Amino acid sequence: MEIFKADVVIVGGGGAGLRAAIAVAESDPSLTIALVSKVYPMRSHTVAAEGGAAGVKKPTDNLDYHFHDTVGGGDWLCEQDVVEYFVKQAPVELTQLEHWGCPWSRTEDGHVNVRAFGGMKIERTWFAADKSGFHILHTLFQTSIKYPSIKRFDEHFCIDLLEEDGRCQGIVAIAMGTGELMMIEGKSVIIATGGAGRVFRESTLGGIVTGDGMALAYRHGVALRDMEFVQYHPTCMPITGLLFTEACRGEGGYLVNKDGYRYLQDYGLGPLQDQPKNKYMELGPRDRLSQAFWYEQQKGRTIEHPILGSVVHLDLRHLGEARLRERLPLIYEMAETFMGIDPAKEMIPVRAGVHYTMGGIKVDGKCAASLPGLYAIGECSSVGIHGANRLGSNSLTEIVVFGKLAGDEAANYVKSVAPGNSASLLKQAEAIEQRVTALKTKTGGTERISVIRKEMAKSMEDGCGIFRKEESMQATCDKLAELRERFKNINLDDKSSVWNTDWLMAIELDYQLDVAQTMAHSAINRKESRGAHQRLDGPDEAYKQRDDVNFLKHSEAYYVPGSAPRIAFGDVKITKSQPEVRVYGAAGEKADAERKASHV
Amino acid sequence: MSEQKIIEIEVLRYNPETDQEPHLELFKVPFTDDMSVLQGAQYIKDNFDGSLTFRWSCRMAICGSCGMMINGIPKLSCETFLRDYYPNRIRIEAMSNFPIEKDLVVDLSGFIEKLESIKPYIIPREPRTLEQGEYIQSPEEFNKYIQFTSCINCTLCYAACPQVGLNPDFIGPGAMALLHRYNMDSRDGGAAQRMELVASEEGVYNCSAVAYCSEVCPKHVDPASAVNINKANAAKDYFLRFLSPKGGSK
Amino acid sequence: MSKRKPYVRSMDGWWKKNPYFVEYMIHESTALFVAAYVFILLVGVVRLGQGEAAWNAWLEALKSPLSVVCHLVLLAGAVYHTYSWFKILPITMPPVIVGGKKLAPEVLTGTALVVAAAAGLALLALVWRIAL
Numbered sequence: 001m002e003i004f005k006a007d008v009v010i011v012g013g014g015g016a017g018l019r020a021a022i023a024v025a026e027s028d029p030s031l032t033i034a035l036v037s038k039v040y041p042m043r044s045h046t047v048a049a050e051g052g053a054a055g056v057k058k059p060t061d062n063l064d065y066h067f068h069d070t071v072g073g074g075d076w077l078c079e080q081d082v083v084e085y086f087v088k089q090a091p092v093e094l095t096q097l098e099h100w101g102c103p104w105s106r107t108e109d110g111h112v113n114v115r116a117f118g119g120m121k122i123e124r125t126w127f128a129a130d131k132s133g134f135h136i137l138h139t140l141f142q143t144s145i146k147y148p149s150i151k152r153f154d155e156h157f158c159i160d161l162l163e164e165d166g167r168c169q170g171i172v173a174i175a176m177g178t179g180e181l182m183m184i185e186g187k188s189v190i191i192a193t194g195g196a197g198r199v200f201r202e203s204t205l206g207g208i209v210t211g212d213g214m215a216l217a218y219r220h221g222v223a224l225r226d227m228e229f230v231q232y233h234p235t236c237m238p239i240t241g242l243l244f245t246e247a248c249r250g251e252g253g254y255l256v257n258k259d260g261y262r263y264l265q266d267y268g269l270g271p272l273q274d275q276p277k278n279k280y281m282e283l284g285p286r287d288r289l290s291q292a293f294w295y296e297q298q299k300g301r302t303i304e305h306p307i308l309g310s311v312v313h314l315d316l317r318h319l320g321e322a323r324l325r326e327r328l329p330l331i332y333e334m335a336e337t338f339m340g341i342d343p344a345k346e347m348i349p350v351r352a353g354v355h356y357t358m359g360g361i362k363v364d365g366k367c368a369a370s371l372p373g374l375y376a377i378g379e380c381s382s383v384g385i386h387g388a389n390r391l392g393s394n395s396l397t398e399i400v401v402f403g404k405l406a407g408d409e410a411a412n413y414v415k416s417v418a419p420g421n422s423a424s425l426l427k428q429a430e431a432i433e434q435r436v437t438a439l440k441t442k443t444g445g446t447e448r449i450s451v452i453r454k455e456m457a458k459s460m461e462d463g464c465g466i467f468r469k470e471e472s473m474q475a476t477c478d479k480l481a482e483l484r485e486r487f488k489n490i491n492l493d494d495k496s497s498v499w500n501t502d503w504l505m506a507i508e509l510d511y512q513l514d515v516a517q518t519m520a521h522s523a524i525n526r527k528e529s530r531g532a533h534q535r536l537d538g539p540d541e542a543y544k545q546r547d548d549v550n551f552l553k554h555s556e557a558y559y560v561p562g563s564a565p566r567i568a569f570g571d572v573k574i575t576k577s578q579p580e581v582r583v584y585g586a587a588g589e590k591a592d593a594e595r596k597a598s599h600v
Numbered sequence: 601m602s603e604q605k606i607i608e609i610e611v612l613r614y615n616p617e618t619d620q621e622p623h624l625e626l627f628k629v630p631f632t633d634d635m636s637v638l639q640g641a642q643y644i645k646d647n648f649d650g651s652l653t654f655r656w657s658c659r660m661a662i663c664g665s666c667g668m669m670i671n672g673i674p675k676l677s678c679e680t681f682l683r684d685y686y687p688n689r690i691r692i693e694a695m696s697n698f699p700i701e702k703d704l705v706v707d708l709s710g711f712i713e714k715l716e717s718i719k720p721y722i723i724p725r726e727p728r729t730l731e732q733g734e735y736i737q738s739p740e741e742f743n744k745y746i747q748f749t750s751c752i753n754c755t756l757c758y759a760a761c762p763q764v765g766l767n768p769d770f771i772g773p774g775a776m777a778l779l780h781r782y783n784m785d786s787r788d789g790g791a792a793q794r795m796e797l798v799a800s801e802e803g804v805y806n807c808s809a810v811a812y813c814s815e816v817c818p819k820h821v822d823p824a825s826a827v828n829i830n831k832a833n834a835a836k837d838y839f840l841r842f843l844s845p846k847g848g849s850k
Numbered sequence: 851m852s853k854r855k856p857y858v859r860s861m862d863g864w865w866k867k868n869p870y871f872v873e874y875m876i877h878e879s880t881a882l883f884v885a886a887y888v889f890i891l892l893v894g895v896v897r898l899g900q901g902e903a904a905w906n907a908w909l910e911a912l913k914s915p916l917s918v919v920c921h922l923v924l925l926a927g928a929v930y931h932t933y934s935w936f937k938i939l940p941i942t943m944p945p946v947i948v949g950g951k952k953l954a955p956e957v958l959t960g961t962a963l964v965v966a967a968a969a970g971l972a973l974l975a976l977v978w979r980i981a982l
Contacts, residue, residue, distance in 0.1 A: 039655075040712065042753050043663045098734040101722040101785060103742070103749050110736035134662055135749065142720040142778075154712070177701060178852040206657035239634060242660045307634070334660060337679050450646035493650030496617045497853045499702040502650040616855035672868060699856035707856050740950070762871060765861045810874045811938050828942040 009186030013037030014044030016378030017192035023407025049133025050245035053396035055090030074387020179497030215511035226359035234289035236353030238308035388531020445491030664754035723790030748781035757813035773823030883927025
């Protein structure tokens with residue numbers, strides 16, 4: 001087996017992984033970095049992020065505002081000390097991206113411009129038209145080429161972590177081009193593999209978003225935290241789930257039901273505003289907007305489209321073609337190409353779709369997991385800034401703020417540890433090779449992976465949708481257990497070595513089933529409603545309310561071999577924001593004023 | 601329910617472990633009007649033959665993975681729709697001018713090396729600390745380069761360029777557009793460092809202005825323009841080298 | 851041992867595989883038409899150097915029906931070459947910014963064609979006057 005020795009191994013070449021790699025390279029050029037990615041880095045799903053990245057920019061804004069928006073937006077399930085660090089570093093890291101060439105959209109006087117975003121009190125979302133993630137990713141990838149100590153392993157698929165002497169010491173990966181396995185030793189490993197939203201059916205996500213890193217850490221005893229919180233984005237293309245960025249609404253777009261009525265005013269987000277007003281109406285947080293969509297559907301006020309199903313309309317017409325082409329060029333093209341709609345002339349049918357996993361690998365404020373030497377960053381991690389609902393544009397900032405931090409931390413850590421025992425690591429790696437190769441070569445199975453994958457996604461949508469009930473969640477838990485069993489009986493069409501994507505997708509499905517189980521079991525155990533986790537049941541429908549007495553806590557899912565996860569609950573770090581009623585629109589403004597008055 | 605429509609998709613298959621050369625295989629795929637060519641390929645993989653191999657991810661024409669020849673034309677399969685070909689047969693093949701690894705997957709390592717070779721990063725004209733904040737860039741300065749930042753590295757322009765096919769060492773349209781993007785950025789001062797490559801054996805003079813690259817570019821980057829502007833730049837640099845006592849940029 | 855075996859497709863007949871390339875080859879080959887006319891003129895210069903008789907014989911040869919047909923064909927080729935060259939002109943030159951906006955490619959091509967036609971006509975008029 002081919003062996004490569006690195007100081008820091010980074011799994012995942014998206015925005016977070018690339019930022020971490022650059023941080024390691026800059027902090028100590030003598031360290032060798034292995035950047036392992038199952039796709040060429042610029043294909044990573046950071047590329048599809050549209051709206052922008054949040055960081056205080058305007059003189060009228062301040063870090064405290066960003067902090068409170070984030071913590072309130074997360075329904076007080078955030079690690080507040082981590083949020084404080086995050087909002088402080090945000091403008092620094094976004095400026096760093098500018099220095100590296102990121103083409104942020106600018107004002108006429110040549111400064112970086114900011115736009116309004118849902119749940120944010122003041123405009124603070126830095127944007128590069130509506131291709132912010134694309135530009136951030138390409139900027140980071142191209143900048144990473146400058147550093148000779150970053151050794152990339154493109155199209156290498158990570159299949160396991162190596163653990164020895166109680167610490168993480170490397171990984172095993174498949175070189176996809178040959179199908180051969182290789183061991184990459186590292187004194188520390190940073191996981192940056194992104195989210196897991198493809199366990200659902202209708203999602204905004206790319207095919208690669210399969211929760212690989214989450215499952216890897218989980219199987220090594222690291223908790224997956226707050227996995228029940230899955231964000232539905234309110235404005236997605238029906239069927240495909242492709243995303244129409246929140247910036248559509250930040251720029252002034254409306255959401256209307258079948259009567260042409262801006263229904264959000266009925267859901268605590270009003271009164272009606274003509275101009276976009278922060279934290280009002282269409283600029284409310286995503287969980288609230290997606291829930292409002294569900295209610296409209298229940299009331300029969302959505303548009304019933306023969307092919308697309310239940311939809312509402314995103315109305316951008318009043319913004320005019322020129323402004324749409326300048327600020328939302330990708331959205332314009334997508335509407336034209338995929339739906340045959342000219343958004344300057346027609347309304348766009350949209351519905352809610354899965355977009356983001358708030359939870360992930362439990363790490364401390366320095367991105368370190370419970371397994372020494374292991375770090376996690378970005379969507380695969382739960383560092384604690386998103387709580388029960390992420391605010392749009394906080395996650396692009398997250399990848400650079402915590403990518404940098406994890407890179408610095410890992411670079412520091414490797415100086416204090418001795419190199420591992422290569423011989424014994426290799427023995428582990430060979431055992432892993434046997435296990436994974438057996439999955440490919442075994443015969444006699446009867447299950448197709450595509451069938452299991454579809455049943456999983458359907459079941460997740462049924463049980464862990466925007467609103468949840470005990471019995472449907474239980475059905476999903478049972479279904480996942482059944483699929484886990486059936487997975488043992490799969491048979492692959494492709495038994496070859498070179499570029500065997502059938503094999504890789506089977507391994508991904510294995511990861512997805514684990515992650516799906518943590519989501520469903522965390523969800524059924526949280527007997528309250530908070531942020532993106534909304535229940536309709538309980539004695540006297542008690543679970544419809546937030547329950548701070550029992551559930552102002554993080555859920556933690558632990559791996560139990562051959563069984564469903566064990567769910568525990570851990571404390572939430574509160575520094576300066578005590579939980580309050582979470583309100584938006586006029587009620588939100590009133591609460592803000594009262595808070596201000598009581599502080600004086 | 602209306603009757604299910606079936607489209608014939610002919611795929612160029614190649615398995616390096618069993619085949620001497622690629623061959624066509626026909627699949628009959630039931631489809632709906634919203635299905636892309638990529639979804640057609642996924643249908644085949646999910647239902648008929650799990651060994652069909654192709655790259656894909658985002659499904660929204662931004663990750664650049666899913667380029668292929670569709671009836672001989674380089675296109676992103678995620679934004680090309682089966683309905684536009686029905687009832688005719690559709691043929692999908694690996695991108696031209698690249699070696700085929702397996703089925704629709706081509707060897708992109710050459711392209712990646714080219715991309716790395718052009719110094720695709722800001723070489724600061726005037727270094728600036730983070731405390732000093734962002735660089736200021738006027739709308740005119742911004743407009744000079746922004747178009748060339750839109751490249752998604754899908755390499756359709758390489759599949760469209762016969763000169764790339766005839767001389768695989770040619771830096772090619774996409775990487776050259778990226779080089780131009782950095783040269784045109786007011787924050788960058790690295791144009792002189794990149795000039796050697798522009799004028800080299802692998803450089804812009806391989807281009808014979810077929811211009812098909814710009815025609816197929818899904819993001820309107822216009823790489824042909826980037827290449828041809830740099831022919832003029834390279835020529836200018838060459839002559840200035842004679843005039844300048846220091847020998848021009850090098 | 852790696853089981854990779856990348857397959858490289860042949861470039862033979864590449865220009866026949868896409869109408870765009872066929873058009874490109876026609877464009878390129880019409881450059882030969884222009885070259886042919888240059889060659890005819892060069893012959894004229896050589897004949898002029900050889901004395902009056904040679905020069906007159908060359909003029910006489912130009913008047914033959916074959917030569918006239920030949921010239922018409924060359925003219926058609928040269929016109930097509932001009933047209934197709936100006937079609938790709940916008941991508942071969944730096945962007946022209948007018949009033950803060952990039953000039954559209956059609957405007958550039960159109961302008962170039964008009965200028966070329968005007969120059970051609972002016973030249974024709976000039977020669978006509980000298981000849982009369």
